Amino acid sequence: MKKFIFAVLFIIFCSTNSYALRIVSLSPSTTEILFKLGLGGDIVGDTLFSNYPEKAKKITKVGSYIRPNLEKILELKPDYVIGMKEGMNKSVQNKLNELGIKNRFYASRNVSDIIYMIRDIAGIFHKNPNAVVAEIEKYYKKFPPAKKTGIFVVSVQPLIVATRNTFVNSILRCAGIRNIVKDKALEFIIIDKEYIIKKQPDYIIVSLGVKKQIDMARSFIKRFHLKSKLLIVDPNIYNRPSYRIVNACLDLRKRTSY
Amino acid sequence: MFGFEKKNLLLIFFLLFLSLFVGIFALRYGGKTIPFSDLFDRQNSLLVVHLRLPRILADFTVGAGLSIVGLSFQTLVRNPLAEPYLFGISGAAALGYVLGSIFLSGIYSYVLSFLLSVFTVFFVMFFALRDRDNAPSSMVLTGVAVGFFYSSIISVMSIFLSSRFVKNIFLWYLGDTTGLTLNSAVFSLFIVAFFSVVMFFDAEKLNIYGVGEEFAQTSGVNIKSLIYRQYILGSLITAVVVSKCGAIGFVGLIVPHIVKMLFGKDNKLNFVLTFFLGGIFLIIVDTLIKSIVYPMEIPIGVITAMIGSPFLILLMRKFRYAER
Numbered sequence: 001m002k003k004f005i006f007a008v009l010f011i012i013f014c015s016t017n018s019y020a021l022r023i024v025s026l027s028p029s030t031t032e033i034l035f036k037l038g039l040g041g042d043i044v045g046d047t048l049f050s051n052y053p054e055k056a057k058k059i060t061k062v063g064s065y066i067r068p069n070l071e072k073i074l075e076l077k078p079d080y081v082i083g084m085k086e087g088m089n090k091s092v093q094n095k096l097n098e099l100g101i102k103n104r105f106y107a108s109r110n111v112s113d114i115i116y117m118i119r120d121i122a123g124i125f126h127k128n129p130n131a132v133v134a135e136i137e138k139y140y141k142k143f144p145p146a147k148k149t150g151i152f153v154v155s156v157q158p159l160i161v162a163t164r165n166t167f168v169n170s171i172l173r174c175a176g177i178r179n180i181v182k183d184k185a186l187e188f189i190i191i192d193k194e195y196i197i198k199k200q201p202d203y204i205i206v207s208l209g210v211k212k213q214i215d216m217a218r219s220f221i222k223r224f225h226l227k228s229k230l231l232i233v234d235p236n237i238y239n240r241p242s243y244r245i246v247n248a249c250l251d252l253r254k255r256t257s258y
Numbered sequence: 259m260f261g262f263e264k265k266n267l268l269l270i271f272f273l274l275f276l277s278l279f280v281g282i283f284a285l286r287y288g289g290k291t292i293p294f295s296d297l298f299d300r301q302n303s304l305l306v307v308h309l310r311l312p313r314i315l316a317d318f319t320v321g322a323g324l325s326i327v328g329l330s331f332q333t334l335v336r337n338p339l340a341e342p343y344l345f346g347i348s349g350a351a352a353l354g355y356v357l358g359s360i361f362l363s364g365i366y367s368y369v370l371s372f373l374l375s376v377f378t379v380f381f382v383m384f385f386a387l388r389d390r391d392n393a394p395s396s397m398v399l400t401g402v403a404v405g406f407f408y409s410s411i412i413s414v415m416s417i418f419l420s421s422r423f424v425k426n427i428f429l430w431y432l433g434d435t436t437g438l439t440l441n442s443a444v445f446s447l448f449i450v451a452f453f454s455v456v457m458f459f460d461a462e463k464l465n466i467y468g469v470g471e472e473f474a475q476t477s478g479v480n481i482k483s484l485i486y487r488q489y490i491l492g493s494l495i496t497a498v499v500v501s502k503c504g505a506i507g508f509v510g511l512i513v514p515h516i517v518k519m520l521f522g523k524d525n526k527l528n529f530v531l532t533f534f535l536g537g538i539f540l541i542i543v544d545t546l547i548k549s550i551v552y553p554m555e556i557p558i559g560v561i562t563a564m565i566g567s568p569f570l571i572l573l574m575r576k577f578r579y580a581e582r
Contacts, residue, residue, distance in 0.1 A: 063553045066429065070436065071289040072553035074305050089429050091437025098439045099308050190417070 021125060024073050026083030027065055029108070029242040031056045033118055034082070036243055037127045045076045052236060052244075070095055082121065084108055084241070108241030109187065111140045111170045118243060132243050139174050139249045146178035148256065150203035151196060154239065156213040156220070158190050167241050168207075174245075175252035177203060197224050203256060204228045207235045231255055261462075266527050273534040280538050281318065284545040285310050289552050312443035316435035317544045317558070318537035319443070320506055321513070323450040323499045325536025327492040328510025329517070329528060330457055333464050334488055335383055338515070338577050339398045339570070342496045343507030346404030350378035351493075351500035352431055353408040356415065371501045375493035378404060383489065395574050433506035433559020435544060446502050450495055454533055457491045460484060461526040468525065506559040508566020513539055515573065 024045040025031040031050040034043055040055060045062040060076065063069035066089065073081060073096075081096055081103040088105055096103040104124070106117040115133055122129035150172055152162040162168040163183035172179050180199045183189055196204065204226075206217050214232055221230055231252075238248045252258075262270065285306055286292050292302055324342055331340035342348045354374035358367025385400050409431070416427055430437075438446070463484050467474045474481055499506070513536040517528050543565070544558050 061553065063555055067555045067557075069289070069553040069555055071305065071309055074309060075289050089434075089437065091430075091434070094439060095309070095437060099304055186418070 021080070022076065022078045023125075024062060024076055024078040024081045025050065026062070026068055026081065026088065028052065028056075028236075029084060029240040030082045030106070030117075030121070031059075032240065032242040032244060033121055036132055037118075037122050037125070037129065039121075039125055039127065042125075044078060045073065068092060070099075073101070074099060080104070080124065082106075108167060109165060110167050111136065111245070114167060114241050114243070114245065117241070135246055136243060139246055140170055143170075143173040144176045144258075146173065146176055148177045148202040149180050149199070150177040150205055151180050151199075151201045152238075153204060153206045153217065154188060154208065154235070156206065156208070156216045159193055159196075160188055160190050162188055167245060168238065171238060171245055171248045171252060172205075174249035175256055176258050177252070177256065193220070196228075197226065200226055201228050203231055205231045205233055205238075205252075207233045207238045209235055262527070269527075270530050270534075273531060273538075277318070277534050277538055280541055281314050284314050284541050287545050287549045308440055312438045312440045313435050313544070314541055315440075315443040315447050316438045316503055317540040319447045319450050320433075320435060320499050320503050320558075321509055321540030322454065322533045322537035323495040324506065324510040325513035325532045325539075326454050326457060326529060327495050329514035329525070329532045330464070330488050330492055331383075331510075332514060333468055333525060334485055335397070336468075337397050338573060339395065339511065341508065341510035342492070343405070343505060343509075344398050344511065344570070345379075345382050345401030346408065347375050347378050347382070347401075347493065347496050348500050348505040348507065349405035349408035350374040351497045352505045353411055354497070355501040356412055356427055360415070360419075368497065368501055372494060372497040375497045375500075376490060378408075379489045379493050383485075395578065429557070430504045431559075432557035433504040433562070435503050435558055436555065438502060442502065446498055449498050451533075453491050453495050453498075454529075457488060457495075458526075458529045460488060461529045464488075464525045468523070504557075504559060506562055508562045508569065509536060509540060511573070512562075512566055512569050515569075 021039070021042040022044045023034060023039065023042050025034055025043050026047055028047070028050045031043065031046045032052050034040060035053050035056065040053070043056070043059055046056055046059045047063060047065045047068060048061055049065055050056045050059070060072075062072040062076070068083075070092070078101060081101055083092075083103075083105050085105045085107050093103060093105055104120065106120070107113045108117070115136060118132055118136075119129045121127075122132075152168050152172060154160050154162065161181050162179070163181050163186055164179050165183060165185070166187045169179050180195075180201050181189070181191065204217065204221065206214060208214055217230060220226075221228060233248070233251065237244050237251070282297070285297055286294065288305075288310055292306070296302055297306060328341045331342070331345070332338055334340070351371045351374065354371035355367050357374075358370035362370065382397075382401050382404055385397070412427060412431065463474070463479045466477050466479050467481065467484060471481060514528070514532050517531045517535055521527060521531055540558070540562075543561055547556055547558070547561050
């Protein structure tokens with residue numbers, strides 16, 4: 001009986017987190033991933049635009065996405081600081097190293113980067129990433145043949161679009177859309193509006209939350225009598241390198257003639 | 259000592275202690291205010307020694323270095339508006355550093371930063387010295403044009419490089435004293451202080467040069483070597499400051515003028531005063547701003563530009579009337 005009680009106690013001890021982790025998440029996408037892996041309760045700090053899930057809004061802010069406040073981070077005594085390489089100042093990482101705070105910064109160029117990030121974060125905190133990763137791979141391992149063309153706009157004025165070197169491109173591919181913007185090295189580039197007029201893609205996907213810019217896109221299509229269909233999508237889902245690219249793909253499939 | 263009057267010597271010692279005091283005092287502020295008694299407590303050591311101290315040292319280095327360069331250049335080209343940022347030298351140092359870190363690496367980015375600054379100093383000053391009759395403001399235009407040219411090259415490169423690198427360049431270019439490790443902050447301060455001392459040894463000659471070139475020649479001052487030496491030292495300081503903390507403007511304009519207004523025109527004294535007051539000025543500004551906007555961060559270069567631009571306009575008005 002004694003042995004049995006000890007065994008039960010031991011199992012309870014192991015399964016509950018005996019000491020709480022303290023994580024600071026510097027970008028909205030890492031915040032989402034941490035929540036998805038069941039680590040939301042361990043996040044002690046995140047940044048200004050971390051707005052998903054709802055709970056993330058209430059977490060202490062450590063400054064803006066590109067310029068977090070190191071003193072605020074130190075004050076929160078984190079065990080780990082996690083963020084994206086994209087947009088992050090290299091000196092932040094150097095400083096964290098100097099302060100002896102463990103940190104990881106992830107690239108997010110394509111879907112395998114995202115999967116790597118999820119696996120790595122899960123590995124650090126002893127969680128199982130398989131379900132999340134399997135869901136992504138279900139949609140992103142093999143793409144359907146591209147029957148339509150499209151362009152993905154993140155800013156109308158100036159016109160900034162996603163190239164084929166981005167994870168956003170995979171969202172398009174997942175919905176059977178071929179991105180008309182090729183580039184060898186860059187991820188998001190400024191292009192000439194004439195290019196859109198010349199190519200007339202089937203879909204102009206505008207991923208923006210600013211009404212004025214969306215109106216500009218509308219009037220642009222009208223003025224030049226483009227046959228392209230305008231799709232307004234949620235930048236909080238489409239522009240973030242996280243597991244929610246699955247939601248983005250499903251959303252895009254639903255709204256196009258996939 | 260060093261030929262200073264007793265009164266001035268006391269003033270210098272006072273400023274030395276004031277710098278130390280302001281530096282230590284500023285260590286208290288930031289996110290949470292730490293009482294003096296706990297400042298060197300073990301539990302605060304990371305925060306104080308590795309976060310606030312390097313930043314304060316960097317602030318001092320930038321303020322002191324750029325101010326002393328401003329003072330020297332103002333005397334050399336007889337132009338009250340001479341300043342590393344307005345004369346395009348900071349832009350040159352920045353471009354040199356960026357090019358260096360893309361195509362070369364390590365120490366070479368500093369070397370390239372220095373070489374391009376020296377080139378720009380001679381280029382801009384050549385025009386400044388040749389058109390002696392020109393108003394100070396027209397010389398500034400040359401410098402500003404050169405500065406725009408360099409920053410446009412940086413912009414063009416940023417379009418063709420990956421976005422991660424671009425944001426790094428952009429943020430750093432705005433001026434940032436937060437990224438230095440303790441070692442590099444101490445090292446930069448040491449280098450800038452060393453070059454400042456070397457510049458100071460020419461202060462007496464600069465006084466003579468200030469009276470007039472003919473007078474200087476008859477007094478046995480080798481003008482050419484004086485000018486070259488000061489230009490090169492000034493570029494060295496600017497290159498160190500800019501490659502570590504970005505292009506921070508207007509400090510070299512504000513501080514020397516306040517010093518000249520308060521303490522007269524003796525370069526020998528002014529060099530020392532400018533050095534300390536420049537450092538103190540930037541520590542106070544940065545500490546104030548970071549405590550107010552906490553936990554956000556505003557690049558220090560943005561703040562100095564906010565203070566400096568109206569100051570520049572005032573100075574331009576003042577000296578335009580003086581010329582007539």
